[in-house]
Amino acid sequence: MSDTTPLPETMRSHRGRTLRRGVRPFTVEYKGLSRTVDLPGYYPDGPDDDDAVLIGGDMDAADAALRELKEQADGIPAPATVRRIRKRLKLTQREAARILGGGPNAFQKYERGEVEPSKVMGTLLFLLDRHPELLEELRATASASATPASPTPGPGSAGPARPAGRRPAGSPRSP
Numbered sequence: 001m002s003d004t005t006p007l008p009e010t011m012r013s014h015r016g017r018t019l020r021r022g023v024r025p026f027t028v029e030y031k032g033l034s035r036t037v038d039l040p041g042y043y044p045d046g047p048d049d050d051d052a053v054l055i056g057g058d059m060d061a062a063d064a065a066l067r068e069l070k071e072q073a074d075g076i077p078a079p080a081t082v083r084r085i086r087k088r089l090k091l092t093q094r095e096a097a098r099i100l101g102g103g104p105n106a107f108q109k110y111e112r113g114e115v116e117p118s119k120v121m122g123t124l125l126f127l128l129d130r131h132p133e134l135l136e137e138l139r140a141t142a143s144a145s146a147t148p149a150s151p152t153p154g155p156g157s158a159g160p161a162r163p164a165g166r167r168p169a170g171s172p173r174s175p
Contacts, residue, residue: 007055008021013044019043019051019052019053020044021042022041022042022043023038023041024043025039026038026039028062028066029069030066030069030070031069032073033069034069035068035069037061037062037065038061039059039061039062040054040058040061041053041054041055041058042054042055063113064113067079067116070116071122074119074122075119075122075123075126076119076122077117077126078113079110081125082107082117082125083111085125085128086107088132089128089132089135091135093111094107099135099138100121100124101121102117102121
């Protein structure tokens with residue numbers, strides 16, 4: 001649920017200056033790369049931005065630009081890229097998590113930008129984007145690992161085997 005209350009046109013800074021709602025260019029830099037975005041906020045009249053006030057989603061454009069630069073520099077996919085690749089593979093968020101890993105809500109968090117995928121997950125996603133046919137191998141591996149390797153011991157069974165040379169905790173040593 002988002003707040004749709006219109007923002008006031010002006011506000012006062014902590015120094016008592018009048019700030020007006022507007023947009024200014026803002027440069028995001030990361031590892032020698034840069035991108036300039038339009039940054040909404042409250043700014044003083046003139047070029048001096050010392051008293052600028054940013055509220056709510058004002059930093060969203062800068063955050064998105066930083067994620068795009070990280071994708072370029074580090075191979076960590078941005079939320080839109082994760083979503084695009086997942087949809088291209090025709091996977092739900094839950095299926096992607098089950099097959100590729102990361103936990104049941106991982107893709108939901110990646111696509112919202114709440115969590116960045118690991119470098120390994122990013123590499124896997126970019127590989128699948130270039131070679132979607134590999135998904136079937138991963139799907140088979142995920143299905144096989146979801147199947148229990150041995151039946152669960154039933155009532156009256158001895159339970160799982162212990163490694164050789166080990167005794168249960170609290171049992172007496174052999175003479």
